[in-house]
Structure formats: C-alpha cells, structure tokens
Amino acid sequence: MPATEKFHWAKRVSRRDIQHLYESDARGMLDEELLDQVHYAIHARVCDMLEVRTTIQTGRVTCRNCGAPVQQPFSLGPRNRDNILQCGQCGWKVTCGEYYSSYSGGSMLPGSAYDLFEDYMARFTKAKTSQEKMLLVDWLIHQFHVMQGVARMPVGVNVIQGSTDQVRELIESLAGSPGSTPGLSSLEQWRTVYYDPVRLFKQSHSHSQVQQIAAQLGIKGRSQMTEDELIPEILRLAPESMRK
Numbered sequence: 001m002p003a004t005e006k007f008h009w010a011k012r013v014s015r016r017d018i019q020h021l022y023e024s025d026a027r028g029m030l031d032e033e034l035l036d037q038v039h040y041a042i043h044a045r046v047c048d049m050l051e052v053r054t055t056i057q058t059g060r061v062t063c064r065n066c067g068a069p070v071q072q073p074f075s076l077g078p079r080n081r082d083n084i085l086q087c088g089q090c091g092w093k094v095t096c097g098e099y100y101s102s103y104s105g106g107s108m109l110p111g112s113a114y115d116l117f118e119d120y121m122a123r124f125t126k127a128k129t130s131q132e133k134m135l136l137v138d139w140l141i142h143q144f145h146v147m148q149g150v151a152r153m154p155v156g157v158n159v160i161q162g163s164t165d166q167v168r169e170l171i172e173s174l175a176g177s178p179g180s181t182p183g184l185s186s187l188e189q190w191r192t193v194y195y196d197p198v199r200l201f202k203q204s205h206s207h208s209q210v211q212q213i214a215a216q217l218g219i220k221g222r223s224q225m226t227e228d229e230l231i232p233e234i235l236r237l238a239p240e241s242m243r244k
Helices: 015-026 032-058 096-103 111-124 130-144 164-176 187-194 197-204 207-216 227-237 239-243
Strands: 084-086 093-095
Touching: 015 032, 015 130, 015 164, 032 111, 032 130, 093 096, 111 130, 130 164, 197 227, 207 227, 227 239
Parallel strands: none
Antiparallel strands: 084 093
C-alpha cells in the first residue's frame, strides 16, 4: 500500500460545493444535503489538522486505521525518519518519515490560527439547525483570510481547495451575493478587513524584511515595536513601499 493511502487525511473542501451552497441559500432554497456535506467536510479537515498539530507537539500518534493510540512516539528529523510507528491493536504500520511526508506540503498545519480552529470546534457542537450550520460555515469562511497562517499565508487555503487567489475570489463572490440567511458577511466588511494595508504588508513581507525596512527608514525603537505598530509607521513614512 502506498504510504499516502495509509493516512486518509480529510481533503480540502471543494470551492464549487461552497459556491453552490451559497447560491442555494441566496435563492431561498437552501440545499440541506449539500450543507451537511460541506459542514462535515470542514469539520473532518479541521479535526485532522488539529491531530497533526498535537502529534508534532507531543509525539503522540493516533492510529489512522482504528483510532487507537500508538505506543511509539513520533519524532521529526532525518535521524528518526526510519523509526517505526505501529498500532498494537490493528497492526497499522508506518515510519516517522512516512508520517511526516503525509502532511508536509498539504496545508495541514493550522499555525498561528490554532485558536480560530479551537473556537470553530466549540461552535460546531452547538450548530444543530440548518440555519446554525450555515452561519457557522459562513463565520469560519469569513475568518479565514483575515488571519495569517503558516508562512504568513492566509489560512483559508488550509481548508478550501485552490490557490490563495482562487480562495480570495471565492470569498469575495460569496460576500457580494445576496444571501437569504440573516447574518451573512457583507462584501464591504470583507474588503475592509481583507484589503487592510497592514494585513497585506504583513502578508507580503517577512518579519526580518519589516525590520530591515524600518531600519532603512530610521524608525527609532523598532526592535521593541510589534509589527502592528511598526508597519503603519513604515506606510506613513514610505507609502510607496506598499506597491513593491
């Protein structure tokens, strides 16, 4: 069995399914079957992301076949890649290297957005009705691109299929369409947050680049300032830097 088939991580959710879900809601004919499909697909993806995070932080592995705890610890690094992880209950067996490869490069790490996904999990248990589920889906989607994830990229690509631009275009189209569910995010609210100059600057510049630009501009006390304090000062002194 190929290593990738030993894990069965939940896939990112289809942009088309999300688009069709919102379209059905806008028509006043919410597709409840599709809603459940999207609702539980997002949940499965988030659960797997949090599982990967827990494994990396603690070394504790859960068998991807039967769910039992695996006795051997997961360890990163080339020295540990051939270490065996084997379930004593069902015999599921992989190496640390295979485990790492299964999530690496697959947008499986929640990064600094961990609190968002923890909040989502708490809200998920309370979403019972179709309206509550739709509002939860919309709430999470609205949060995605107002946060920074791994490598300073919008975290929405962790859950929704597509590139950063494709996911951004999807969210703009959803926010701009008339929804029948009260409380759905407005396009103006979305654009205000998404196109915030500080957020965009932070996304396109690393921390060291921010500090380097601040040094070039002679900003005093820059090493003690947070990026949210430093970037507005950079943009005030050199607004042209936003266009680079």
